Amino acid sequence: MVELVVFIIFGLVALFGALSMVWARNPVYSAMGLMLTMFSVAVFYVSNSAHFIAVVQVIIYAGAVMTLFLFVIMLIGVDRDEDRREVIPLQRPVALAVLALFGAGVVVAGRFAWVTGPTVAGEPIDGTVEAIGTELFRDWVLPFEVTALLLIIAATGAIGLALFRRDEEEGA
Amino acid sequence: MTVTPGWYMALAAALFVIGAGGILLRRNALVMFMSVELMLNAVNLTFVAAGRELNVIDGQISVLFVMVVAAAEVVVGLAIIVAVFRRRHTASVDELSELKG
Numbered sequence: 001m002v003e004l005v006v007f008i009i010f011g012l013v014a015l016f017g018a019l020s021m022v023w024a025r026n027p028v029y030s031a032m033g034l035m036l037t038m039f040s041v042a043v044f045y046v047s048n049s050a051h052f053i054a055v056v057q058v059i060i061y062a063g064a065v066m067t068l069f070l071f072v073i074m075l076i077g078v079d080r081d082e083d084r085r086e087v088i089p090l091q092r093p094v095a096l097a098v099l100a101l102f103g104a105g106v107v108v109a110g111r112f113a114w115v116t117g118p119t120v121a122g123e124p125i126d127g128t129v130e131a132i133g134t135e136l137f138r139d140w141v142l143p144f145e146v147t148a149l150l151l152i153i154a155a156t157g158a159i160g161l162a163l164f165r166r167d168e169e170e171g172a
Numbered sequence: 173m174t175v176t177p178g179w180y181m182a183l184a185a186a187l188f189v190i191g192a193g194g195i196l197l198r199r200n201a202l203v204m205f206m207s208v209e210l211m212l213n214a215v216n217l218t219f220v221a222a223g224r225e226l227n228v229i230d231g232q233i234s235v236l237f238v239m240v241v242a243a244a245e246v247v248v249g250l251a252i253i254v255a256v257f258r259r260r261h262t263a264s265v266d267e268l269s270e271l272k273g
Contacts, residue, residue, distance in 0.1 A: 002196045003175045011183050012233045018187050018210055022194040027202050037187065041213050044180060048224045050232050057216075060239055065246050067207065073202060076257045087266055094198035099189060106185040120227045135234070141228045147240045154244035156233050161251040 005049050029071045031066060038062045050127035062089035180221035187214035201253050201263045205246075212242050 017036030024030045038061045045054035125131070136144055187210060193205030216235045225233020257263055 001173075004173055007175045007179060007183075014183065014191070015186060018190040021203070021206055021210065022190055022198065025202060030203050030206055034210060037210060038213060041217055044183075044217055045220055048180070048220045050220045050224075050235070053216075053220060053232050053235050057241060058238065059245060061209070061213070067242060068246060069202065069206065072254060075254060076202075076263055077256075092197065095193070098196065102192065103189050104227055106182075106189065109185075118226075122227070123231050125224065125227055125232075127229065131229055132232060132236070135233055138185050138223060140233055140237075147237060151240065152245050154247045158247045158251040161248075161255050 006043065006047055010040040010043045014035075014044075018157070030068070031069050033072060034069075035062050035066050045127075048127075050081050052129050067096065164170050177221040179224040181218055184214040184217040184221070186213075187217070198267050199264050201256075204265065205249055205253070209230065209246070211240060226242050 014037045015039065017033040019033075021033035021037065024033060037056060042054045042057040045051075045057060057138045131137070186263070189207075191211035194210065195204050200206055216238055217239070219231040219234045221231075223229060223234075231246040237257065253263060258270065260268065262268075
């Protein structure tokens with residue numbers, strides 16, 4: 001019963017945040033809407049007993065990633081409102097039609113049971129740090145190491161993009 | 173009335189559709205990028221809900237990896253947006269049309 005109430009409240013909050021992100025004219029409002037949605041998703045992680053993932057969601061997404069987004073929004077200026085004229089003919093009607101089709105497909109797909117497969121018997125899972133760490137360093141060690149490489153490459157790429165700006169003036 | 177995983181799937185699908193709509197309808201590179209993040213979050217929610225239903229923790233491990241990849245993607249993507257803005261003084265994807273045939 002508690003889960004149902006939590007689901008309804010935060011489901012509405014998540015949808016509101018997502019819609020306001022797409023709708024808002026000012027990118028700062030978009031970022032705030034996305035942050036609201038991310039917090040709601042963290043609440044859903046908690047009610048699915050994924051406690052560690054919920055904490056990571058709040059720290060990484062709502063904390064680090066959104067701060068980065070806000071930094072970039074401030075950097076490239078918030079006062080310039082987006083020009084909402086559409087230059088590609090038929091883009092908006094076709095986009096809305098594609099979305100409606102996609103939504104209908106989702107509704108149809110929701111009538112089938114997708115979560116199938118052998119259910120592992122035993123205790124319900126509890127996403128504690130211990131459980132996740134045990135699984136991560138037993139079965140997923142190699143992917144974990146590869147993510148370290150990925151992060152180094154990403155950091156190097158970002159530094160390289162920021163550092164080398166030879167012909168900045170000629171394109172402006 | 174209990175909340176089944178299907179409810180979380182439905183909510184995640186709605187969030188995913190909204191994110192796809194942001195990609196298709198907006199022209200600001202930053203907002204399009206945020207829409208990508210929203211779609212990633214929706215998929216993460218389905219991972220967690222399905223993992224709880226099947227009683228395995230692999231769903232949460234997958235979410236962890238998706239988050240790592242998303243963080244790396246945000247770093248590089250925002251660096252590209254800033255680099256483009258320094259050169260072109262715009263974040264609108266409509267004005268970056270030098271490559272059109």
